[in-house]
Amino acid sequence: MVPKADGIAVTMRKLGIEPDIVKYSIFIDALCKKGIGMVSGAEYMLDTMEKQGIGPDGVMYDMLIPALSKAKDIVDKMRKKGIEPCDGTYNTLVDAYWKEGMPTGAVGIISTMRKQGIEPDHATCNALMEVMRCQ
Structure with a gap:
């Protein structure tokens, strides 16, 4: 490839x-x-x-x-390049963890977001609801 x-x-x-x-x-x-x-x-x-x-x-x-x-x-590579994750990055992470069958990781993203001073938005909440619905 x-x-x-x-x-x-x-x-x-x-x-x-x-x-x-x-x-x-x-x-x-x-x-x-x-x-x-x-x-x-x-x-x-x-x-x-x-x-x-x-x-x-x-x-x-x-x-x-x-x-x-x-x-x-x-995400670590982004930070090393001086690019801080935004709410879109975290929403993508929630979705990625969910698709990998790791709902705990998806839920943990919310805690990480808040520690970074980023509040979950509607897209984050929708992604989390999808994770919870599919458990």
Whole structure:
């Protein structure tokens, strides 16, 4: 998968199209939506864009969370880059934990949010209700 992911940027350059954060976001989102087997390509593209000086934003990291069982690692990586998780990040984490069959982790996100000074919003509450409904 990684060679294909790398080939996308190379092909674009051959066509005179310079990859930017928007284009990389589209590629990463598409790779993550394809499933776990494609996540290594998405992570590779993230590393490639960083090497090119194109800094990922919080939205881009949020795209990776549902595709990874190691969501906490992604949040830690965000923080190391100086990007603090927002309510959207936490909502994505709740959903990721739920889909991984870890409802306790999903509920624990609320505590983490509050410690960070972020109050749960309607989307957070809806995601939690879904977790509780499916238990």
